[in-house]
Amino acid sequence: MADVYRRCGCRDEHGKTLGNRCPKLENPKHGAWAFYLAAGTDPITGKRRQVRQGGFASKQAAQKARNEAAVKLDRGTYVAPTRELYGAYILRWLDHHQKTGRGLKASTMVNYRRYVELDIAPSPLGSVPLSEVRRFHVNAFIKQLLDDGRGATTVRRIVAVVQGSLRSAAEENLIDHNPATGLKLPAVSKKELEVWEPAQVGEFLDVAAGHRLSALFELAMFTGMRRGELLGLRWTDVDMTRRAVTVRNNRIQAGTEIVEAAPKTRAGRRTVDLDDRSSGALVRWRLAQQEEAADWGDAYTETGYVFTYEDGQPLRPQYASRLFDKLRVEAGLPKMTFHGQRHENASLMIAAGTDIAIVSKRLGHSSVSITGDICSHLIGSASRHAAESTAALVPVKSAGAHTLHTQEAER
Structure with missing residues (x-):
């Protein structure tokens, strides 16, 4: 058999494919071109291996594909083509990805599945x-x-799923290379974090003080803990003697489900010291929660969580976010998400002159560089204050020199 040939899908009276025996092949437009390659012997079975591929519109196209396949066979990089569609593969890949975990948060996996099922497949x-x-x-x-x-x-997030799936396909030798590299991705404009002024934080907490869960927002503002960390906090994680809380649990929303897990990183598993205001808020809330338990009696469920509904059940993440936004609107303050309180805490610490390494540790960032990237625009005024404070430590030789320096600065 020639290594490049033409064949068709016509069948005889017995239903067998005629292949290259079809008389209609006399018409050059009938059928399609294919190629055949001997691929040596299977080292395990000892049988001869063959590479066949068809569907080419011309002899030249088939010859080109044959030559490319021959080179890949020589290099040991040849991968047999598959009829499986990419849409079917990525659904299969996602199911496997979910079973193995691969360190992804449940909420991230929910987004992956939405992107795959609604956008990609x-x-x-x-x-x-x-x-x-x-x-x-x-x-x-x-x-x-x-x-x-x-x-x-959003486009970048969707494409990241495509890239991950095709990278896995290449690693598993299902394809001979990863085609999802060097892509034309849209640029994302980096928005600076907008935080409230300290006076506005005070206004918000004054309004929140009228709600039974005011302690939740006190801790959010003054500890910088994530929403999931606050809602996953249990009283066994609170040490009022040392005035500190230990972050051990993360309670997050994953689609319609609530999922709990330990923090992903070692930095996330941390102990956060409490200030006097936060400690006092927790003590008052504990007493109020005990009164609620007494009022509900047998209908109360002792779950051990710090922040709960009136019946003792732990708060749902979406409820906490909606409550924050309701109180924010009531206080007449600029738009901010619940997560924004975390950045607000970083802003307050930086403005107070706190070392960036301590800010990073309290927030649970895996590195100081992450904190610096997120809070870079907040460091400006604190940096100037540090410069002035440093210069002030060194006495000037004379009043005249001080005056000269001042005049030069004013220019």
């Missing part, structure tokens, strides 16, 4: 055979997302 990219996916397919997918009005951040 139903798209034209999803209908391309896995082994035929190329960079231009992925770039076309990115362009379509942008044309549909999806934001740059």
